[in-house]
Amino acid sequence: MSEYILEIENLTKEFPGVIALENVNVKIKKGEIHSICGENGAGKSTLMSVISGVYPKGSYEGIVKFKGHETNYSSVKDSEKEGLAIIHQELALSPYLSIYENMFLGHMETKFGIINWDKYLIESKKYLNIVGLNETPETIVSKLGVGKQQLVEIARALSKKTDFIILDEPTSSLNDDESDKLLNLMLEFKKQGITLVMISHKLNEVLKVADSVTILRDGKSITTYDVKESNLTEEMIIKDMVGRDLTQRFPERKSSAGDTLMEVKNWTVYHPDYHDIKVIDNASFYLRKGEILAFCGPMGAGRTELMMSLFGRSYGFHSEGELYIKGKRQNFNNPREAISSGLGYISEDRKSLGLILIQDIKTNITHSSLGKISSFGVIDNQKEIKIAEHYRNELKIRTPSINQYVRNLSGGNQQKVAVSKALMTDPEILIVDEPTRGIDIGAKTEIYGIMNEMITAGKSIIMVSSELPEALGMADRIYVMNEGKIKGELNKDEATQEKIMHLALVG
Ligand SMILES: Nc1ncnc2c1ncn2[C@@H]1O[C@H](COP(=O)(O)OP(=O)(O)OP(=O)(O)O)[C@@H](O)[C@H]1O
Numbered sequence: 001m002s003e004y005i006l007e008i009e010n011l012t013k014e015f016p017g018v019i020a021l022e023n024v025n026v027k028i029k030k031g032e033i034h035s036i037c038g039e040n041g042a043g044k045s046t047l048m049s050v051i052s053g054v055y056p057k058g059s060y061e062g063i064v065k066f067k068g069h070e071t072n073y074s075s076v077k078d079s080e081k082e083g084l085a086i087i088h089q090e091l092a093l094s095p096y097l098s099i100y101e102n103m104f105l106g107h108m109e110t111k112f113g114i115i116n117w118d119k120y121l122i123e124s125k126k127y128l129n130i131v132g133l134n135e136t137p138e139t140i141v142s143k144l145g146v147g148k149q150q151l152v153e154i155a156r157a158l159s160k161k162t163d164f165i166i167l168d169e170p171t172s173s174l175n176d177d178e179s180d181k182l183l184n185l186m187l188e189f190k191k192q193g194i195t196l197v198m199i200s201h202k203l204n205e206v207l208k209v210a211d212s213v214t215i216l217r218d219g220k221s222i223t224t225y226d227v228k229e230s231n232l233t234e235e236m237i238i239k240d241m242v243g244r245d246l247t248q249r250f251p252e253r254k255s256s257a258g259d260t261l262m263e264v265k266n267w268t269v270y271h272p273d274y275h276d277i278k279v280i281d282n283a284s285f286y287l288r289k290g291e292i293l294a295f296c297g298p299m300g301a302g303r304t305e306l307m308m309s310l311f312g313r314s315y316g317f318h319s320e321g322e323l324y325i326k327g328k329r330q331n332f333n334n335p336r337e338a339i340s341s342g343l344g345y346i347s348e349d350r351k352s353l354g355l356i357l358i359q360d361i362k363t364n365i366t367h368s369s370l371g372k373i374s375s376f377g378v379i380d381n382q383k384e385i386k387i388a389e390h391y392r393n394e395l396k397i398r399t400p401s402i403n404q405y406v407r408n409l410s411g412g413n414q415q416k417v418a419v420s421k422a423l424m425t426d427p428e429i430l431i432v433d434e435p436t437r438g439i440d441i442g443a444k445t446e447i448y449g450i451m452n453e454m455i456t457a458g459k460s461i462i463m464v465s466s467e468l469p470e471a472l473g474m475a476d477r478i479y480v481m482n483e484g485k486i487k488g489e490l491n492k493d494e495a496t497q498e499k500i501m502h503l504a505l506v507g
């Protein structure tokens with residue numbers, strides 16, 4: 001057998017109006033970690049869906065050879081039988097089932113039509129142990145954070161006796177610690193002879209674990225690097241991804257913060273299910289006009305919960321404390337009231353809170369700002385189209401038309417629609433929760449540029465970010481949170497990664 005476990009030759013895959021992949025050639029060696037890099041919409045996820053049979057034979061042109069023979073899959077089930085497992089960009093667990101039910105759902109053996117659940121309960125413990133997930137198998141999945149859900153997906157993949165695992169942006173929702181654990185787990189699997197394919201926008205992680213890197217641009221395979229042989233650097237990858245050098249990741253902006261615009265005093269939020277647990281404990285902070293404020297801290301620190309509860313009580317059983325905007329006490333009961341008082345919010349979870357996937361791009365963008373595109377209660381279609389086109393150009397949303405369903409966009413382009421939607425409400429104060437999650441390096445810089453323009457226009461921004469370089473590069477001031485409390489505050493000129501982590505742990 002050749003040294004390659006997977007060979008793709010002249011692969012072309014089209015959707016109506018979109019050539020997602022064009023003449024792609026990639027070879028993946030047995031037992032290596034192979035990374036796929038490329039901008040949003042470059043075709044990475046589509047490529048993985050072809051390899052794994054999500055798109056069946058006949059729906060694409062070209063040849064896919066797995067383990068020496070040409071594949072002929074009609075669904076994912078067929079590739080699973082040959083030892084291939086895929087973990088998709090958006091996790092696909094059933095939230096209301098337990099860990100072990102999720103792990104074995106769809107591939108259980110039955111005896112006389114009866115499933116031996118006890119057997120699977122015991123077996124699940126073995127795999128949870130391998131992936132280092134310290135939870136009982138009966139735990140309901142919705143009670144786990146994203147990082148742990150990711151581990152359940154991997155345990156599920158392993159339980160299918162797999163020797164080829166595809167991970168589509170596995171660390172995009174994980175913090176540094178969780179990411180490190182996952183990367184180490186991948187290296188461990190490699191030692192055992194498993195081949196891994198990882199898609200990621202985090203180039204430092206790519207360079208940490210990958211043996212080879214293939215770069216896709218506009219649906220074409222540009223090149224494959226051997227990481228060691230070519231002394232591969234982030235700059236080299238970026239250049240191939242975007243087709244040019246990218247010199248400045250964080251565009252310059254002069255600090256222009258003015259008077260206090262918003263103030264939060266002794267804000268406490270109680271858990272939606274366990275009403276006596278304080279998720280946010282006595283948080284106080286302020287935001288100045290024309291300021292970008294970042295909230296940092298580990299996953300689970302309470303940053304999202306704090307922001308959601310301020311945004312019209314979108315989180316929590318009950319919240320108490322004081323919120324002032326321009327010195328006036330506010331008491332929002334729902335997001336609509338918050339929006340009409342000048343607040344905007346981009347959710348970290350675009351799938352469940354931000355977007356309507358089965359509607360088109362323009363409807364999603366204008367959804368929260370209908371007043372701006374209608375007169376006397378009637379929507380002005382021309383205006384709607386014009387505005388949607390404006391954001392499509394500004395943020396380079398990759399799509400044949402603004403009438404495309406959001407569901408059909410790549411992950412990063414969905415995020416750009418969510419950003420457009422919030423920008424269109426034109427808020428005085430914009431709260432953005434992980435604004436660049438899953439967004440490629442070039443588009444990140446575009447979003448940073450737009451944030452800076454908002455500031456120049458006199459608006460203010462609160463940004464929750466797990467990427468410390470992003471917080472350090474963009475914010476005027478940083479609050480550090482942990483365990484539901486604000487642990488400290490740093491100015492732009494004194495802030496460093498070390499200080500932020502120190503504050504989070506020690507306070
Ligand atoms: N079901 C579909 N219908 C129409 N177009 C699609 C569909 N799926 C993907 N596309 C288009 O194919 C192109 C490639 O998308 P893909 O999801 O593979 O990108 P990606 O490289 O994974 O991007 P990201 O980094 O944002 O996840 C995009 O232009 C996308 O809009």
Ligand SMILES: [Mg+2]
Nearest residue numbers: 045089410411
């Ligand atoms: Mg993708």
